Amino acid sequence: MLNDCFPSQVDREWWDDQTFLGLMRLRGIECRSHYAEAFYCSKMLLGLGIGG
Numbered sequence: 001m002l003n004d005c006f007p008s009q010v011d012r013e014w015w016d017d018q019t020f021l022g023l024m025r026l027r028g029i030e031c032r033s034h035y036a037e038a039f040y041c042s043k044m045l046l047g048l049g050i051g052g
Contacts, residue, residue: 002020009015027036 003010021035024035024037027038028034030036030038
């Protein structure tokens with residue numbers, strides 16, 4: 001799926017399964033799981049259910 005979404009990166013020497021599995025493994029260690037994903041959000045609106 002990553003190859004389909006980022007076709008311009010496929011020919012890079014670092015672009016392979018091991019790169020992404022390693023990164024997912026590190027994220028998993030951070031949350032006490034085997035594999036995990038991490039997302040970055042620069043802005044977020046939280047609805048706290050207070051008021052209207």
